[in-house]
Amino acid sequence: MTERFRSCDLDRILGRNTVISTSMTEYPNLFSPLQAGAFSLKHRVIMAPLTRMRSALPGDVPRALNVEYYRQRASEGGLIVSEATQISLQGKGYPGAPGIHTDAQVEGWQAVTEAVHAKGGQILLQLWHVGRNSHSSLHPDDGLPVAPSAIAPRIGKALTADFQQADYETPRALELTELPGIVEQYRAAAIRAQAAGFDGVEIHGANGYLLDQFLEDGTNHRTDAYGGPIENRARLLLQVMDAVIGVWGAERVGVRLSPYGHFGDMQDSDPVALFGYVLQQLSARSVAYAHLVEPRVGNAGADVPIDETAKRTARIFRDAFAGVLISAGGYAAEEAERTIAGGYADAVAFGRLFIANPDLPERFRSGAPLKWPDRASFYGGTEVGYTDYPSLETADR
Ligand SMILES: Cc1cc2nc3c(=O)[nH]c(=O)nc-3n(C[C@H](O)[C@H](O)[C@H](O)COP(=O)(O)O)c2cc1C
Numbered sequence: 001m002t003e004r005f006r007s008c009d010l011d012r013i014l015g016r017n018t019v020i021s022t023s024m025t026e027y028p029n030l031f032s033p034l035q036a037g038a039f040s041l042k043h044r045v046i047m048a049p050l051t052r053m054r055s056a057l058p059g060d061v062p063r064a065l066n067v068e069y070y071r072q073r074a075s076e077g078g079l080i081v082s083e084a085t086q087i088s089l090q091g092k093g094y095p096g097a098p099g100i101h102t103d104a105q106v107e108g109w110q111a112v113t114e115a116v117h118a119k120g121g122q123i124l125l126q127l128w129h130v131g132r133n134s135h136s137s138l139h140p141d142d143g144l145p146v147a148p149s150a151i152a153p154r155i156g157k158a159l160t161a162d163f164q165q166a167d168y169e170t171p172r173a174l175e176l177t178e179l180p181g182i183v184e185q186y187r188a189a190a191i192r193a194q195a196a197g198f199d200g201v202e203i204h205g206a207n208g209y210l211l212d213q214f215l216e217d218g219t220n221h222r223t224d225a226y227g228g229p230i231e232n233r234a235r236l237l238l239q240v241m242d243a244v245i246g247v248w249g250a251e252r253v254g255v256r257l258s259p260y261g262h263f264g265d266m267q268d269s270d271p272v273a274l275f276g277y278v279l280q281q282l283s284a285r286s287v288a289y290a291h292l293v294e295p296r297v298g299n300a301g302a303d304v305p306i307d308e309t310a311k312r313t314a315r316i317f318r319d320a321f322a323g324v325l326i327s328a329g330g331y332a333a334e335e336a337e338r339t340i341a342g343g344y345a346d347a348v349a350f351g352r353l354f355i356a357n358p359d360l361p362e363r364f365r366s367g368a369p370l371k372w373p374d375r376a377s378f379y380g381g382t383e384v385g386y387t388d389y390p391s392l393e394t395a396d397r
Pocket residue numbers: 048049050051052082083084126204206207256293297300301302328329330331349350351352353378379
């Protein structure tokens with residue numbers, strides 16, 4: 001079990017001066033209501049999407065353990081964004097990550113959404129195609145991962161079907177004729193998400209996965225209508241948005257983006273122009289929210305200090321987006337409060353703190369101590385490091 005978390009630990013881990021408050025009046029903005037599209041939030045402490053790789057195998061089906069995990073993290077009027085969920089087997093990149101392309105998966109997710117709703121919470125499904133960040137052992141007939149262009153990530157490792165690290169394979173560049181099929185996979189997944197009882201969906205356009213690979217020119221070297229100028233590189237994301245909006249309505253669709261993010265060996269020659277255009281297009285579609293990942297945090301939760309020199313995307317892109325902006329990455333309550341009060345974001349999503357503090361909003365509200373999660377149990381495994389972090393209520397028993 002993790003150690004008791006103290007404010008000085010957060011200072012050390014996040015690399016800045018953070019004071020854990022003990023007053024419940026400290027965060028008036030964080031605890032004020034917010035309307036994000038059709039989502040009525042009673043507070044602005046959002047649970048960020050977190051891959052935990054604990055679905056039932058084979059089949060990538062959410063199971064009772066996952067129901068309990070989400071139930072613990074639901075709160076009255078709170079918003080949860082689910083772990084990234086593959087729209088197809090081709091879009092799978094990690095063993096144990098859940099899917100939303102079979103009836104069994106829909107049934108598994110139904111139990112999750114019912115548990116969250118029973119506590120008065122709302123939950124969105126994050127729709128995911130990993131593109132090149134995958135391994136052939138995860139695919140039918142050992143097919144190669146697919147990507148906009150045949151370029152492998154130069155850093156990091158793939159995970160095989162049996163949870164082993166392996167070098168990335170050079171992906172197969174998608175044919176132009178295959179792209180409408182990918183849009184259809186997103187549409188079908190959005191329909192299944194409705195059947196599973198979700199409140200809406202978040203399109204995962206961040207962190208170096210397929211849609212981000214199309215957006216950024218480090219990974220997209222195509223010369224057809226989906227490569228070259230920004231309008232072309234944004235085409236797939238916007239077609240996916242339109243397909244999913246057609247299913248749910250724009251007020252129940254959000255999108256996650258990571259300008260300046262390097263996870264997955266990503267780079268773009270002009271992030272301001274690229275993401276400025278994308279956010280302007282998303283504004284025109286009146287989506288429920290845009291969710292920006294700050295590049296100051298390391299790869300998928302590595303306990304590295306915050307990079308204080310990194311660009312602040314919420315500040316750079318705030319004016320480019322007309323709707324509700326959610327910011328994520330390296331926040332504790334104080335900075336979240338300051339960020340909302342300063343007008344840089346409307347809400348903040350918390351990742352690692354939600355792993356170790358299932359009742360995070362209540363802890364922020366009451367000034368209760370926080371725990372820091374054990375990275376060794378982030379991905380795969382049992383209830384250890386997953387559903388055994390106590391809430392204030394269970395700790396008192
Ligand atoms: C274990 C783990 C799994 C993650 N899985 C996802 C994911 O499925 N989808 C996603 O968009 N981001 C994912 N992220 C990124 C988080 O949503 C979040 O942006 C990141 O942890 C930074 O926020 P934090 O400093 O509050 O933890 C993951 C991060 C961690 C630590």
